Amino acid sequence: MFEARLASTLTLKRIVDALREILNQSTLDCSDTGIQMQAMDNSHVSLVSLCLRKEYFEKYKCNRNISLGLDLKSLTKVLKCANGDDAVTIKAADKADKVELSFESAGKERTADYELRLLNLDQEHLAIPETEYNCVVHMPATEFARICRDMATFSESVVIACSKEGIKFSASGEMGAANIKLSETTKGEVSIQVDEPVALSFAGRYLSTFTRATPLAEKVKIGLAPDVPLLVEYPIEDYGYIRYYLAPKVDD
Amino acid sequence: KKIQGSIRNYFSAK
Numbered sequence: 001m002f003e004a005r006l007a008s009t010l011t012l013k014r015i016v017d018a019l020r021e022i023l024n025q026s027t028l029d030c031s032d033t034g035i036q037m038q039a040m041d042n043s044h045v046s047l048v049s050l051c052l053r054k055e056y057f058e059k060y061k062c063n064r065n066i067s068l069g070l071d072l073k074s075l076t077k078v079l080k081c082a083n084g085d086d087a088v089t090i091k092a093a094d095k096a097d098k099v100e101l102s103f104e105s106a107g108k109e110r111t112a113d114y115e116l117r118l119l120n121l122d123q124e125h126l127a128i129p130e131t132e133y134n135c136v137v138h139m140p141a142t143e144f145a146r147i148c149r150d151m152a153t154f155s156e157s158v159v160i161a162c163s164k165e166g167i168k169f170s171a172s173g174e175m176g177a178a179n180i181k182l183s184e185t186t187k188g189e190v191s192i193q194v195d196e197p198v199a200l201s202f203a204g205r206y207l208s209t210f211t212r213a214t215p216l217a218e219k220v221k222i223g224l225a226p227d228v229p230l231l232v233e234y235p236i237e238d239y240g241y242i243r244y245y246l247a248p249k250v251d252d
Numbered sequence: 253k254k255i256q257g258s259i260r261n262y263f264s265a266k
Contacts, residue, residue: 250256
């Protein structure tokens with residue numbers, strides 16, 4: 001038996017919004033410690049990893065590990081039926097072929113239950129190695145979203161170069177070129193830790209997709225190391241995260 | 253010219 005209750009549907013809506021552009025379907029792996037999900041996009045260029053520890057939930061019960069294969073489009077449709085300030089309870093029996101979502105209005109005067117058919121997804125799990133990133137940058141999530149949007153105007157390819165001087169985003173195309181550089185701020189809005197400078201090239205379209213998670217977090221963490229995927233991490237309060245990994249572009 | 257790498261080249265199957 002699995003049961004998890006969140007005080008606000010809004011955060012769940014935001015989590016699904018952060019996933020659904022990159023994934024159509026996904027399996028939530030529920031255990032007694034919380035919920036995990038990991039999936040590659042269709043073209044296997046990026047990987048998204050979601051972790052919600054049980055402390056994130058108002059109520060959490062999971063007697064036995066259970067995998068819930070969900071169609072994210074269908075889940076979005078169900079979430080549209082709920083108000084952001086409704087409480088939501090997700091329930092599934094052991095070996096169930098459906099999941100139940102119950103919404104309760106803030107004043108408890110309205111309840112609504114929905115059933116969603118579960119999918120049997122054959123999802124491949126990848127081992128994500130522990131990586132020491134040479135450059136770790138924290139910046140406001142809205143700033144990162146703005147940079148990705150502005151870069152997209154110029155080119156499909158974005159170079160991210162990080163050194164002690166700052167982090168620089170560059171894009172150049174037929175129209176011209178764009179360079180945006182952020183330095184560390186004294187107020188701590190932007191922090192930049194650099195062991196070795198790193199410069200890598202990425203597909204801007206994926207970076208833009210990752211910024212769908214912007215409403216979830218004030219700050220985004222970016223990790224860069226030579227010849228490994230970029231890490232873009234959005235914390236979910238103190239109880240979890242969405243991490244996106246993006247394979248760099250490499251010389252032909 | 254740069255080409256897009258695959259995430260599978262970096263993360264192996266469990």
